[in-house]
Amino acid sequence: MSKLSDYLTARAAELNISQTTLAETVGMSQPSISDLFNGLTASPRKWREIADALQTPHEKMRDLMIEAGRDGGKPTRLPRSVTRLPIDELTRRDPYEPNATIDPGVKIPAASRYGRMLPVLGEAVGGSDGEYTFNGQVLDYVACPPSLANVLNAYAVWIDGESMYPRFRSGELAYVHPGLPARRGDDVIVQIRAREEDMPPRGFVKEFIGWASDHLVLHQFNPESQLKFPRSMVVSVHPIVMSGKY
Numbered sequence: 001m002s003k004l005s006d007y008l009t010a011r012a013a014e015l016n017i018s019q020t021t022l023a024e025t026v027g028m029s030q031p032s033i034s035d036l037f038n039g040l041t042a043s044p045r046k047w048r049e050i051a052d053a054l055q056t057p058h059e060k061m062r063d064l065m066i067e068a069g070r071d072g073g074k075p076t077r078l079p080r081s082v083t084r085l086p087i088d089e090l091t092r093r094d095p096y097e098p099n100a101t102i103d104p105g106v107k108i109p110a111a112s113r114y115g116r117m118l119p120v121l122g123e124a125v126g127g128s129d130g131e132y133t134f135n136g137q138v139l140d141y142v143a144c145p146p147s148l149a150n151v152l153n154a155y156a157v158w159i160d161g162e163s164m165y166p167r168f169r170s171g172e173l174a175y176v177h178p179g180l181p182a183r184r185g186d187d188v189i190v191q192i193r194a195r196e197e198d199m200p201p202r203g204f205v206k207e208f209i210g211w212a213s214d215h216l217v218l219h220q221f222n223p224e225s226q227l228k229f230p231r232s233m234v235v236s237v238h239p240i241v242m243s244g245k246y
Contacts, residue, residue: 004064005039011054012037025053028198035196046198116144118175120156122203145175145242153178157189157205159243164205165222174205174243182208182237190218191235201235208237 012022019037023030026049036050051061120140139158148154159172167187168174174189182188188208191201206218206227214231 002039002064003067005037007056007064008037008050008054011056015054017053022050022053026050032196032198040196116149117141118144118148118154118156120158120173122157142173147241148175148177151177151179157203159205162222163220164207167207167221168205168243169245172243172245174240176238177241178236178238180239180241182239184208184210187240187243188218188237189240190216190229190237192229193233193235205240208239 012019017025019033020030023033026033026046028046033050047061047065048058051058118141119138120142121138142156144154154175154177156173156175159168159170159174161170164187174187176189186208187205189203189205191203193201204218204227206220209217209219209226211217211231212228216229216231216234216237218227218229219225220227
């Protein structure tokens with residue numbers, strides 16, 4: 001298990017706090033707390049409440065979460081329902097595809113001496129599929145490109161991992177336009193509902209293929225594969241309009 005799991009287990013034992021008591025204290029389900037203690041998840045939405053209940057500084061808790069999420073040995077946390085889809089099952093794009101707007105929950109600076117600034121959202125949690133968690137955290141602010149200057153709720157994400165190489169390299173910054181409809185062949189960041197209660201949505205940077213019946217279909221470059229998510233699990237599909245190393 002990760003250092004996060006070891007620390008939480010030891011700290012709860014030291015304070016004589018059971019998982020059930022901790023779950024009731026922070027307003028989460030006991031199975032969700034159990035998953036956290038067993039290393040199955042690393043970024044609970046109520047991590048601050050958990051840190052407070054375990055008398056742990058927020059900075060220490062956050063560092064442990066980030067380290068656990070970037071652990072190279074951590075298994076990919078794709079939903080159990082994700083399957084591969086033959087290309088001939090694809091149908092035409094549904095005009096009612098999800099395209100929700102991400103609200104980071106913070107006030108975005110309108111401008112600086114460099115112009116408007118965009119928030120960088122989402123924490124990479126590791127795994128071969130380049131997964132992110134969208135828990136409302138703003139990791140950084142970057143200068144807004146002119147093409148997004150008038151786009152409400154535009155944002156950026158850091159590319160993590162090699163799942164979309166050579167299209168994207170790890171460390172690149174991808175700029176996202178939440179208001180554009182996704183078209184076949186577009187690079188997108190997709191938010192998928194977490195299967196665990198009280199967990200934030202997970203994000204994946206992939207190529208948009210289309211909708212097959214009631215499923216969203218995405219293409220991954222490395223390793224080459226197609227992913228299929230039930231429509232009910234899809235929170236949003238946002239096109240990436242540009243990217244770069246700096």
